[in-house]
Amino acid sequence: MGNSSERATSAEAPPATRSERILTVPNVLSIIRLIGVPVFLYLLLVLKADWWAFALLVLSGVTDWLDGKLARLLGQTSRLGALLDPLVDRLYMVTTLIGFVIRGIIPWWIAALLIGRDLVLTLTLRVYRRRGLPPPDVIYLGKAATFALMAAFPWMLAAQADWPGATGAGAFGYACLGWGCAVYVWTGILYLGKAIAVAREIPVASPR
Template identity: 55%
Template sequence: MSEYSPERTDSVPAGEAGPGGPQPSLLGQALNAPNILSLLRLAGVPVFLWLLLGPRADGWALAVLVFSALTDWLDGKLARWLDQMSRLGQLLDPAADRLYIVATLVAFLVRGIIPWWIVAALLLREIVVGGCLLVLRRNGFAPPEVTYIGKAATFVLMYAFPLLLLTQGGSVFAGVARPVAYSFLTWGCVLYLWSGALYVIQTVRAVRGAGGGARM
């Protein structure tokens, strides 16, 4: 398990982002290429949910999900290539991932594609992680960077969800895709819950460390 060294929000002067130097304004950050892609991903969430639950246009919903996965990969690459890493980007990227996962879980539950207990476990993980963010914020810490395990979990689930859509129906292709889809779903759930547990452990360590430093 990697050590968690969160950055205190009160340790960075206004207008700066630590080692990266001065940060552009919020509008300037929102208008850079990586964050525009993240904003497009966020805008696609309600469209994706409507396609699944309204007309049940699974083909179009699948296209939106594929677009989300591609832009998720591309915005990180662009941020590094163009040297446009920003605090806003660090917030938008995981927010878009979580919203797509929650939207998919809700839609799949309504349509009976996955059982309720899987949805309950993953949504509980989101609630716990949200609580950790509140605890960190209350203790003066900025949100931590996304872990490799968390990104891997999101990556695997983003493969599982399209495959689960393709399993609907009685075609030969659906029968072939079904075991692959459930394998991805199983590993994605395990990694997602594991990353949530690590988040809790790391948050406890950070808060305890801050408390110990305050008493010294």
């Protein structure tokens, strides 16, 4: 989940290098991760099997990193993968936040802040499309913020279990959450500022 959460605002590879293939190793991994979203919610909210939910979050993060590596190593970057991977990342982010609010692990306003940030940035993409421009370049500080948030979630979940390291896991998880939230929102403001500047300075492209 980590780095690819920022891919919604930038293309990872030039469109010309992406194939139309569907059945690739990275795409299979992304589909497996997608199937894991409702399973994670079931474990978290129905069974309250926190260790299993923790394991699924960690596994999702590992496979997210792995599918990006494999796409480059195997030359299997595809248009479907470019859409599917960030979509699954967003789903994990949103479902984890909502699940944590329902369980009382985080306050509702944190989830609203983070989800609202992504919704606003999704709307700004129209500014670029109307001007025939690609999405803005990735702000790498935003990737670091996403990584901090994705690292925070498993540790916050581990803190709910009854084990000797629960207090330490909670302290580490909430520290990552605080740092990640602050930087995530800050980079969202930077992205928004870029979109506003583009809207003011570049006219809308004429329809062909």
